[in-house]
Structures are given as structure tokens and as C-alpha cells.
Amino acid sequence: MNVALTYNVKPESQTFHEIVPPILNDRITQPQKSIDTYAEWDTWDTVNALKDALESLNNVILIEADDSAFNKFRETKPDIVFNVAEGFSGGSREAQIPSMLDMLQIPYTGSDPLTLTTCLDKARTKEVLSYYRIPNAKFLIAFGLNEIKNINIKFPLIVKPVFEGSSKGIFSSSFVKSQKDLNNEVERIISEYNQPALIEEFLPGREFTVAIIGNGEEAEVLPVVEINFADFPKDFIPIYSYEAKWILDTKESPLNVFSCPANINSTLESKIKKTALKTYNVLRCKDWSRIDIRLDENGEPNIIEVNPLPGILPDPNDNSCFPKAARSSGLSYNDMINKVLFAAAKRYKLI
Numbered sequence: 001m002n003v004a005l006t007y008n009v010k011p012e013s014q015t016f017h018e019i020v021p022p023i024l025n026d027r028i029t030q031p032q033k034s035i036d037t038y039a040e041w042d043t044w045d046t047v048n049a050l051k052d053a054l055e056s057l058n059n060v061i062l063i064e065a066d067d068s069a070f071n072k073f074r075e076t077k078p079d080i081v082f083n084v085a086e087g088f089s090g091g092s093r094e095a096q097i098p099s100m101l102d103m104l105q106i107p108y109t110g111s112d113p114l115t116l117t118t119c120l121d122k123a124r125t126k127e128v129l130s131y132y133r134i135p136n137a138k139f140l141i142a143f144g145l146n147e148i149k150n151i152n153i154k155f156p157l158i159v160k161p162v163f164e165g166s167s168k169g170i171f172s173s174s175f176v177k178s179q180k181d182l183n184n185e186v187e188r189i190i191s192e193y194n195q196p197a198l199i200e201e202f203l204p205g206r207e208f209t210v211a212i213i214g215n216g217e218e219a220e221v222l223p224v225v226e227i228n229f230a231d232f233p234k235d236f237i238p239i240y241s242y243e244a245k246w247i248l249d250t251k252e253s254p255l256n257v258f259s260c261p262a263n264i265n266s267t268l269e270s271k272i273k274k275t276a277l278k279t280y281n282v283l284r285c286k287d288w289s290r291i292d293i294r295l296d297e298n299g300e301p302n303i304i305e306v307n308p309l310p311g312i313l314p315d316p317n318d319n320s321c322f323p324k325a326a327r328s329s330g331l332s333y334n335d336m337i338n339k340v341l342f343a344a345a346k347r348y349k350l351i
């Protein structure tokens with residue numbers, strides 16, 4: 001097949017960037033600069049590894065997800081697009097490339113614009129899950145400090161931006177135990193990220209992540225990955241924060257943070273996989289996704305995030321959950337990428 005690979009790549013020379021503000025609510029203040037602006041974007045190492053994987057079976061062209069992408073799609077007319085573009089501006093940024101492709105009637109891997117936008121909006125995701133009685137932590141969303149004066153959820157809490165991934169906006173300070181700390185974190189999120197703050201009750205149990213490839217009855221749940229916090233410094237909160245993911249845990253000095261397959265009994269494994277697969281289907285994910293789960297005080301699996309554009313760092317020395325689960329199931333990196341591609345191609349009846 002003729003495959004276009006569409007992506008966003010991290011600017012290698014920049015740490016800070018002025019965020020383009022999405023229009024959300026007139027109570028949101030103008031944004032400041034953020035150290036984690038490009039956390040969701042890929043490096044050239046990942047883009048090139050993806051290209052190599054796809055080229056093992058296909059003809060591949062690269063199309064960067066910028067304002068010239070639409071014309072390039074129209075001119076090149078690929079058979080299918082392998083999409084890992086995260087976009088930049090607004091709560092619907094992950095849907096921008098798929099929306100273009102839908103308009104041009106070009107097939108692509110991964111979920112459609114509605115699912116991508118819903119999953120990026122953590123509050124909307126939780127509302128859908130709650131409707132289908134899929135467990136998730138009690139929460140509220142705050143557009144301003146006046147909305148958190150008399151909250152009806154209990155401390156400790158986790159505070160995070162509502163429209164971010166890759167642990168953006170989640171730091172040790174995001175774990176709050178008092179009203180004063182809550183006020184500070186909500187103000188930080190609104191000011192720095194120009195969006196509402198999602199406030200959730202903290203789930204105290206073990207944390208897992210589940211990778212899924214395929215569609216319908218052919219959807220395959222890969223071995224469960226557990227996130228272990230025992231190797232964290234003593235002053236770090238047991239959450240996989242931005243600091244943990246991008247500062248503490250590096251290729252040069254990796255944390256012993258993941259175990260796959262997770263060391264769990266068959267009953268808990270079945271519960272986790274069943275919860276993840278139901279979530280995948282309820283949110284109408286397509287071809288692949290990674291679903292993050294944490295146990296509550298009763299040991300029940302709760303959804304904490306859905307990632308329909310999962311991270312896929314190619315180097316086994318990097319702690320990247322989806323490739324780790326794939327390797328544990330017997331798939332090489334190239335196998336994993338092409339398995340996703342062929343799931344999409346089959347869905348579009350290209351094969």
C-alpha cells in the first residue's frame with residue numbers, strides 16, 4: 001500500500017513556547033509559558049522508527065501535521081494514512097488531521113474525530129464512562145476558584161488540566177491535601193494551560209495500563225503493564241507525573257517503573273482487561289488505544305485516562321508502555337505498527 005505517515009515532531013531547540021489559547025470560557029485567563037508544551041509530540045527517532053516499520057511492507061511518504069497537510073493529502077492521495085499527529089491548539093487538536101482525511105475520504109489508522117476529541121477531554125470521558133457504569137474516580141471541573149469553595153469530594157485530590165496528555169500539567173504539586181493547595185493548583189492550571197482544571201479523588205491502589213489492538217471481536221488485549229512506584233525518590237508522590245515520566249525516568253537513568261506482564265492473580269487480570277475492553281468499545285476506539293487504570297480503596301479497577309493515540313517510543317531502553325506490552329505478547333516494534341495498520345486497512349475493506 002501507499003502509506004502517508006502524519007506526525008508532529010518536537011522542536012529540538014525550544015523548551016518554552018507561547019501556547020495558542022483555545023476559546024473555552026470567558027473566565028479563563030490568558031496563558032503563560034509552559035515547560036511541557038511539546039510533551040505529546042514525537043522525536044525524530046520515533047518518526048523514523050515508524051517510517052522504517054511501515055516501509056518494511058509498504059511505500060511510505062512523510063506528511064507533517066501543519067497547515068500544509070491538507071493540500072499534501074489531496075495531492076499525494078495515499079491509500080491510507082498512519083496517523084500519530086497530536087496537533088497543537090485547542091481541545092479538538094487531535095481530531096484535526098482525521099477531520100481533513102474524512103473530508104477527503106482518505107482512510108486512516110486510529111479513532112475518528114469524535115472519539116479523539118472526547119478522550120482528550122478528560123471530564124467528558126468520565127461522564128461517558130459514568131453513564132455506562134464503568135468505575136472512575138469522583139470528580140468535578142473548575143473554571144475558576146469560586147467553583148471550589150464548597151466541594152463535595154474528599155481529600156486527597158489530584159488536579160490536572162482537562163485537555164492534556166503525556167502527563168502534561170501533572171506534577172508532584174498536583175496531589176493536594178488541603179483547600180489552600182487546591183486553590184493554588186486550580187489557579188496554576190487555569191493560568192498556565194488556559195483551560196479548566198479537572199479535580200479527582202485520589203485512587204490509592206496499584207496502577208496499570210492496558211494496550212489494545214484491533215476492532216470488534218478481533219480486538220486483542222495485550223499483556224497488562226503495572227506501574228511500580230517503589231523506585232521513586234521518597235519525596236515523590238506515587239503518580240506517574242511529568243517529572244517522573246520526562247525528568248526522573250530517562251534512557252540514561254531509567255526507573256524500574258514498569259513490569260509486564262503485571263504480577264497479578266487471574267481474577268484481577270480478568271477484571272482489568274474486561275474494564276479496559278469495555279471502555280475501548282464504549283468510547284468507540286478504533287485500531288488501537290492504551291487505557292490507564294488504577295485500583296480504588298476496595299481494589300476495584302477504575303479508569304483514569306484513555307489514550308487513543310498512545311506513545312510508542314521505539315527503543316526498548318525507554319519506558320514506553322504500548323511497545324513494552326507488544327514485546328511481551330511476542331510482537332516486534334515493526335510487527336506492532338503493521339498490525340495496527342492492517343487493522344485499519346481491514347476496517348476500511350482495503351484488504
